[in-house]
Amino acid sequence: MPELFSKMRSWFSLLPPFYQNNIMEIIILAVIVYEFLLWIKNTRAFELLKGLVVIGAFIIVAWFFKLTSIMWIIEKLSTAFIIAAVVIFQPEIRKALGQLGSRNFITSLFPNANVEDSSVNTINEIVKASFEMAKKKTGALIVIQQGQSLNDIAETGILINGIVSSALLINIFEKNTPLHDGAVVIVGDRVVSATCYLPLSETEISKDYGTRHRAALGISENYDAVTVVVSEETGRVSVAINGILKRAIDAESLRAMLPVAESNNDSDSATRFRFLRGSRKERVK
Structure with missing residues (x-):
């Protein structure tokens, strides 16, 4: 057992230092990723995301098998892909930015805020x-x-x-x-x-x-x-x-x-x- 604990200490010593700020960063990033995935699920971006996953899988296969010509073409077209993604997802991005400052987003943070509901x-x-x-x-x-x-x-x-x-x-x-x-x-x-x-x-x-x-x-x-x-x-x-x-x-x-x-x-x-x-x-x- 002492040997096991000593090995574990040596393993943990290899990890970078961990502070309270890191915990806060992990929580914030987890919330952002969760909200992003929820947004993707509730918009047409979910269907478009499937196409991007297929393209990503194709790039991984090309990189794994070292298909240099295809990788060169992908590298040259990467900027165009980014611009195309912004154009394709424009309605979803506009909706997300609108929701970010909407009363619905604010009231989710402050449950006691008054909302005019239908009786x-x-x-x-x-x-x-x-x-x-x-x-x-x-x-x-x-x-x-x-x-x-x-x-x-x-x-x-x-x-x-x-x-x-x-x-x-x-x-x-x-x-x-x-x-x-x-x-x-x-x-x-x-x-x-x-x-x-x-x-x-x-x-x-x-x-x-x-x-x-x-x-x-x-x-x-x-x-x-x-x-x-x-x-x-x-x-x-x-x-x-x-x-x-x-x-x-x-x-x-x-x-x-x-x-x-x-x-x-x-x-x-x-x-x-x-x-x-x-x-x-x-x-x-």
């Missing part, structure tokens, strides 16, 4: 309006703000600033009315604006879905908002969140997908959002 009554009104419009095949786009501000989206529409109600939503999306085209933005318990323009997703989706569904996916890829879509062609109700489009079969399934401020039995104080998360494999094709 249960507001969610019920949205659910009621959605299925009323679905019966009449009235197209609708309802965007519910979460952590990230939607001010830039709301500014593209017409100011409403009214309390959310099923009657108001149905009247807004009524066909041949001035406000029916575009999306409605809801913040907390208020309809902030209508006829808002949403960024369209470039993701391939089924031909059964139209421009509204592509717009719902687009806003969910750039913001953490939850969007309810009512199809004008089929009357189907769907929800877009985190770049995923899910079908809501009935009112209960829709209600389960929407963010709501939960309150205690004896208090009306709002707590954190609860919202549906899904795998990238669940994207509607």
